[in-house]
Amino acid sequence: MGDFQTVARPQTLENTSIEIIHETERAKVQHALFDFDGTISLIRDGWQSVMVPMMVDILLEETQTDETPEELERIVVEFVDRLTGKQTIYQMIQLCEEIEKRGGVPKPPLEYKDLYNNLLLPTVDKRIAKLERGEIEAPDLRVPMSLEFLQCLQKRSIKRSLASGTDVEFVRHEAGLLGVASYFDGGIFGALREYQNFSKAMVIQQILDDFNLTGGELLVVGDGSVEIENAKAVGAIAVGVTSVENNRYQMNADKRGRLLRAGADILIPDFRDGARLLTYLFDRGQ
């Protein structure tokens, strides 16, 4: 942010849904890094409605707490939301800490993560099956116009990479089903069982090193504060996506606020004005 001005009040690019929060140096971007869930994919939409009740049940069953389910839900919603964008394991590590705080003896975090993945699987599989049977179309499970945005970047010879806190094998499979996998010529990265070997910050650093880029030559696009903060830490241009997610907990009620606080330079609801965003980013004098 340092060298660039914060626009006093966010400005909307004329006749678009694009909000400019900070002026950035333009026409330099060579590489774009995308988050997956909530940024491109809606296959896992609603995952919070699986994770939160699972954790509340575990806290009730595996500890002696006298908190009510409602009180526990508030606590779980807070940390699940705060840790969104990091690998799922970090939400499970926090769960383990909450179990310990209440006098319980937690299982290893990976066991809770496997349990969560198994609980979420039917939802994901149902959507995938419908997709394969043609009952729903791939565009219905993509954030609007995300594929078209990737195509526009390709036309401009901007490299594209993907980094997700979801396990990498799921991300590869789901990106394939959504018809976007082949667009990530810079690589598809995701969570690993050896979780210390992956983070979005690590992927960002690797891209800067591998492609010999300065921060300002990288565009980071995501709907979580984690990737926006990681982007700003290296001086990349951060585009926050205020996509609508379905969950029972109003978790995205303040998505815009959180992306702003994380330091997003630009906010978009989805990619409906993606072509215009690229004109703004690449064509001087626009």
Ligand SMILES: [Mg+2]
């Ligand atoms: Mg996301």
